Amino acid sequence: MIARFFLGISIGVKSTTVPIYTAESSPPAIRGALTMLWQTFTAFGIMLGYIMDVAFVNVRPDIYLNWRLMLGSTCVAPVVVCCMVWFGPESPRWYMKKNRCSKAFQCLLRLRGVPLLAARDLYYMHVNIRVENNMKAGRNLMKEMFTIPRNRRAAQSSFLVMFMQQFCGVNIIMYYSSVIFVNAGVSANTAILASLGAGILNFLFALPAIKIIDTWGRRPLLLWTFPIMSICLFFTGFCFWIESESVRLGLVVLGIYLFMIAYSPGEGPVPFTYAAEAFPLYIRDFVFHALQKKLNRNLLSTGTILSKALNTNEILKKATKYDLTNAVLFWSIICIIPR
Template sequence: MNKSINQKSFLSTIIIISTLGGLLFGYDTGVINGALPFMSESLGLNSFTEGLVASSLLLGAALGAVFGGRLSDYNGRRKNILYLALLFFISTIGCTLSPNVTVMVIFRFLLGLAVGGASVTVPTYLAEISPAERRGRMVTQNELMIVTGQLSAFVINAILGNVMSGDEHVWRYMLAIAALPAVFLFLGMIKVPESPRWLVLKGRNEDALNVLRQVREEKQAKLELNEIKENFAKPSGMKKASLKDLAVPWVRRIVLIGIGIAVVQQITGVNSIMYYGTEILRDAGFQTEAALIANIANGLISVIAVCVGIWLLGKVQRRPMLLIGLIGTTTSLLLIGVFSNVLEGSAALPYVVLSLTVTFLAFMQGAVAPVTWLMLAEIFPLQLRGLGMGIGVFCLWIVNFFIGLSFPILLEKIGLSTTFFVFTAMGLLSITFVKKYLPETKDRTLEELEHYFRTYDGRDAQTDLNQVTVQTK
């Protein structure tokens, strides 16, 4: 009994330590929200260099996500997270001490490599070390840690921004705080074990069994080791897809749909609010200090909505949940554009904009974001999963980069109202794409989905898939 309690306790410790990578992911993407107004004055940023400082991290993240998975296959999940912790620490200190824009952009890019690497390595490590019955909950805890990291950044920004508003270097303190969880992540990962699945992949079966014994009962550990070895043996003769397979029409179509899912999540403009929420509220009429405090509401609603979204995923179908989420986000964006025009100069405008950004994030984090990541994992057959996920996540970060770069420029050139009308138009395109091309994946087997993509042209996604389901049963 005591051994079982110790195993569960050790597994909980592993979750807390490894998801510090998710916390760093969230903090480093969210801290720029409050640091940017002070940084702009200190480093003399214009709208273009503001966008460059914010988005250089996202370009790094795109490359980090692509190479992070391969490096974790080569080095091991645990060792890769150790290297990422070092990179988080070094790049955070580099950003904190940056004397000019050029140095800042270089270290933000390096920080992005760590963020992108963590975005693929941490969930992989969690999935491979967790028991089957706890896997979903453990992996989604990383998503919760990401939004918790963003909320932490918003709270710390508000405290420092109000207490030290007269200090032109306050932004350096905001950035420097991220060094602490990086240190804890490094020290913690020294003490946790390697992924048993990776150890089996490298032929180290005895080491894998020793790891499993630390977090499972003896009988379960041996049983799971045999299952892992069998799973590795099964696909050994299976040909994995490569870029040349995109010449096959059904493969190309499913990969394009995967790219579409990733792009849909980003063109909602969610990260314009997560990265520039303080700037949006300042533009609406709040003073900087008040905008920093008000922006906490955006972080808080994100945490609550992610918890609700995780619960909803087990209750409702993916496609209608995504459509309702997109209708909610698009309507919120439209109303921000309308009221920014109608109430321009009014004392009520900043509060209206704040309430609408909170509403937007409730729909986004509660419906659109969780469905996006789940459908990306569900839509690809096993042979295509590596290729499809790799291309999809890369495109997600690249679109994120361009939105992060262009948003402050749009804000300066065409104003708050018109900028959100642009995002509204993209939201309408997203709704059209989902309704026309995206099939339902809940309660569908991978075989049904693969048969659908091989057989039908996708002009009426849901009707076609319903026919496939009847034929394959």
């Protein structure tokens, strides 16, 4: 429990910091694509986790060495990433806020590669930060998040897309897919292997979004994602009523895989990208902390719902209910969320 507590703290810091850092460091033309890489490589890490599960599932299960290796193997990638972070530049915008202009210019020079572009962006940052500081002076940011119309609309839309990500049903699929496959009639080892397929699809179909998130736009990705996810969950839930075990298993796997294919390029990467762009710069850092708190509460609520359903096919009943949730969220996008 202590280890999971510190794991949660580190994930919270990462989830808040990475989108802001990326949005501050990226050129506007490719900002959406670079910001969504956070979610893409989260999917890549999940896929690696499933690969480790398959690799170690049969290693001395009599002394419970298999699950220890599964958990222990997850420390390798974070160590590699931690080493890489030391070679990355600081956010130039952060340096500018601390009046360390020469450091900011050096960072921009590394990021842009051309002195003229670095100098241009340094000047833009300087002007923007001066305007923001004047706007912040004597203001209550928490109050202004809801009293200023543009901030309120941005908060409403950003909170909604964050809520959508946690309650669209993906947590049931990713956390308990092996349980679902076991309930569909396969062995535990086969269920883990089938879960690996879901993890691979989650990563592979996040890759096209790197291109289309800046060409199609954020809202269109959400609009086509939710109807398909709703249909897939409805299909998967009702497939459990099929009496033939082989047919039931094949259709359940198909439904879950199609769900992941729909989720990965849409609702997976869009929320953090959308939230990073929706707010004025003077309030964005503050709002991201609030969004992360909301995300953590959503995760806690989702975990509570799922943990109460672990021992029976209630998991599938919950999953089936999410098809209605996705339909409601689809209409929420149409009515509430702007482009």
